[in-house]
Amino acid sequence: MEILDKYEINRRLEDLEGWEYKDDAIHTSFQFENFKEAFSVMVRIAFEAEAQQHHPDWSNVYNELQISLSTHDAGGVTEKDFKLARAIENIVDSGE
Template structure:
C-alpha cells in the first residue's frame, strides 16, 4: 500500500469531521455517555478492524476514546487508514 502525500491526506480529511493529521497518523477522539458505551463502541470497532486486517492504536479512559491510524508497513497514512476511519465513523454514528 502506497503512503499518501500530505496534500492527498489533507484533501481526504475534508470528508472526515473531527479527524486530523499529526505525527504521520490520522487522529481523533470521541466522548460517550459513560464507560460502558465507550467500550461497546470499541468492541464494534475491533470486529471491523479485524475484518479489514487493519488495527488502530487507541486509548480509552472512562468515557473517552482516542484513536490513531497509520499503516506501519508504509510508515505513514494510506488508503487503508481512510477506509477504517470511515468505518469507525459509521460505527460511532450508528450508536448515537
C-alpha cells in the same frame, strides 16, 4: 500500499469531521455518555478492524476514546487508514 502525501491526506480529511493529521497518522477522539458506551463502540470497532486486517492505535479513559491510524508496514498514512476511519465513523454514528 502507497503512502499518501500531505496534500492528499488533508483533502481526504475534509470528509471526516474531527480528524486531524499529525506525526504521520490521522487522529480523532470521541466522548460517550459513560464507560459502557465507549467500550461497546470499541468492541464494534475491533470486529471491523479485524475484518479489515488493519488495527488502530487507541486508548480509552472512562468515556473518552482516542484513535490514531497509520499503516505501520508502509511507514505512513495510506488508503487503508481512510477505509478504517470511514468505518469507525459509521460505527460511532450508528451508535449515538
